[in-house]
Amino acid sequence: MKNTFYKLAVVALLLVLSGCGYNQFQSLDEKSKASWSEVLNQYQRRADLVPNLVSTVKGYAEHEEKVLTEVADARSKVGSMQVTPEVLNDPEAFAKFQAAQGQLTSALSRLMAVAENYPNLKADQSFRDLQAQLEGTENRITVARNRYIEAIKDYNVAIRSFPNNLTAMMFGYKTKPSFTVANEKEISVAPKVEFGDKK
Amino acid sequence: MKLHNKLLALFATLLLTSQLAFAEFVAIPDLTSRVTDLTQTLSQGQQAAIEAKLQAFEQEKGSQIAVLIVPTTQPEDIAQYSIRVAEEWKLGREKEDDGVLVLVAKDDHRMRIEVGYGLEGAIPDLYAKRIISEVIAPKFKQGDFAGGLNDGIDRLIGLVEGEPLPKPETPAFNGTDLGNLIPMLLFGGLISGLFLRNMFGTFSGSAINGSLIGGIVWFLGLSILGAGVLGIIVFFITMMLGARGINGYGGDYPSDYDGGSSGSFSGSDVFSGGGGDFGGGGASGDW
Numbered sequence: 196m197k198n199t200f201y202k203l204a205v206v207a208l209l210l211v212l213s214g215c216g217y218n219q220f221q222s223l224d225e226k227s228k229a230s231w232s233e234v235l236n237q238y239q240r241r242a243d244l245v246p247n248l249v250s251t252v253k254g255y256a257e258h259e260e261k262v263l264t265e266v267a268d269a270r271s272k273v274g275s276m277q278v279t280p281e282v283l284n285d286p287e288a289f290a291k292f293q294a295a296q297g298q299l300t301s302a303l304s305r306l307m308a309v310a311e312n313y314p315n316l317k318a319d320q321s322f323r324d325l326q327a328q329l330e331g332t333e334n335r336i337t338v339a340r341n342r343y344i345e346a347i348k349d350y351n352v353a354i355r356s357f358p359n360n361l362t363a364m365m366f367g368y369k370t371k372p373s374f375t376v377a378n379e380k381e382i383s384v385a386p387k388v389e390f391g392d393k394k
Numbered sequence: 395m396k397l398h399n400k401l402l403a404l405f406a407t408l409l410l411t412s413q414l415a416f417a418e419f420v421a422i423p424d425l426t427s428r429v430t431d432l433t434q435t436l437s438q439g440q441q442a443a444i445e446a447k448l449q450a451f452e453q454e455k456g457s458q459i460a461v462l463i464v465p466t467t468q469p470e471d472i473a474q475y476s477i478r479v480a481e482e483w484k485l486g487r488e489k490e491d492d493g494v495l496v497l498v499a500k501d502d503h504r505m506r507i508e509v510g511y512g513l514e515g516a517i518p519d520l521y522a523k524r525i526i527s528e529v530i531a532p533k534f535k536q537g538d539f540a541g542g543l544n545d546g547i548d549r550l551i552g553l554v555e556g557e558p559l560p561k562p563e564t565p566a567f568n569g570t571d572l573g574n575l576i577p578m579l580l581f582g583g584l585i586s587g588l589f590l591r592n593m594f595g596t597f598s599g600s601a602i603n604g605s606l607i608g609g610i611v612w613f614l615g616l617s618i619l620g621a622g623v624l625g626i627i628v629f630f631i632t633m634m635l636g637a638r639g640i641n642g643y644g645g646d647y648p649s650d651y652d653g654g655s656s657g658s659f660s661g662s663d664v665f666s667g668g669g670g671d672f673g674g675g676g677a678s679g680d681w
Binding site: 233323324327328330331332334335336337338339 | 473474477518519520522523524672673674675676677678
């Protein structure tokens with residue numbers, strides 16, 4: 196008799212948990228982590244491009260030291276950051292990460308603007324290749340960020356809505372930080388690195 | 395006549411409201427063929443020629459390439475519009491993500507080659523960029539849109555050709571043909587079910603029959619999930635054939651069978667995306 200009662204209790208608990216969104220948290224949590232990895236992936240890809248880009252630009256525009264140093268500094272700052280999945284649960288670390296990447300974004304766009312003044316640089320094939328790669332990477336970053344924002348939105352909505360919020364409180368699930376709008380404008384517009392035929 | 399006017403008015407209102415609804419972003423057209431030209435730039439012959447080329451390529455290699463020509467993507471950047479289209483159309487096979495979208499915004503003088511995840515190695519961004527600036531743009535500048543697209547697509551096909559991708563499913567085993575096999579499988583399954591039940595008893599016989607049919611269907615090209623579901627259905631049906639043997643199956647079998655499997659099969663008259671994913675790879679350019 197007692198045995199049956201326990202069994203029933205376990206079944207009831209399972210039903211309650213799944214009804215209160217616990218399982219939903221699991222899948223949304225995984226999804227947000229996966230999209231976060233994609234964001235990191237693409238930022239890493241961009242960071243990997245920087246050294247080549249800097250050395251190529253240096254070959255033609257040596258005395259643009261200020262911009263070049265800026266890029267190198269921003270790159271090393273990004274590189275020195277310890278980015279773990281835990282960043283997702285720590286709004287402060289997340290903000291720092293975002294700031295560092297934003298700094299690299301703006302330094303890179305300044306570098307590209309400077310490059311505009313050097314016709315020889317613009318004609319250099321390896322520079323053009325790097326430019327295409329950078330452009331593609333910036334675009335991938337935008338896509339990855341947007342998907343991350345979507346995933347976080349789903350997750351946060353699930354955590355905040357009733358009665359899921361009770362479950363979330365019980366198991367210590369907190370809302371996750373997303374990319375903020377103020378920064379969004381700056382980053383979602385890929386730096387203008389077009390050196391096409393338009394003047 | 396009056397009705398006619400009313401209809402016209404209704405149509406105009408609908409048009410107006412739909413225009414308002416999409417005032418912000420350019421709508422994504424439905425994917426019905428490999429070349430979607432909303433600007434009437436290509437002649438019917440040119441369009442058909444490109445479509446035929448892309449279709450032949452898909453049959454040979456399995457990758458899906460589609461072309462979309464729109465007047466403009468404003469206020470969005472072409473890359474933002476293009477990823478929206480790619481997410482909606484889902485070009486490329488689901489597991490391979492081997493789709494490519496060639497997008498032209500004619501009035502903006504912008505174009506983009508959007509490359510699916512699975513082809514980012516075969517078509518790196520800088521190759522896509524070069525195809526745009528060195529192959530397509532010069533022709534577009536002269537107003538030769540069909541020529542530019544043709545040459546660009548040839549280059550894309552050339553790049554994908556070199557990529558080791560799984561062969562496309564052979565036409566003999568595609569959805570419709572598997573559908574034709576169903577009556578045979580059904581009949582064979584019944585006979586084998588009766589035999590197996592006699593040989594191994596109700597439960598084991600049914601289980602063996604279920605896995606047998608599931609295995610055959612899987613071998614013929616159905617997904618493992620579909621085959622599994624089918625196998626389980628066959629198992630239950632064989633169980634239910636009943637002690638009375640042959641009399642039992644007259645009623646239930648066909649309807650149950652259809653209900654369990656018809657969802658997996660679909661005809662392929664209209665072109666549609668295969669479920670491929672995109673991550674923003676590719677390049678944009680202007681002319």
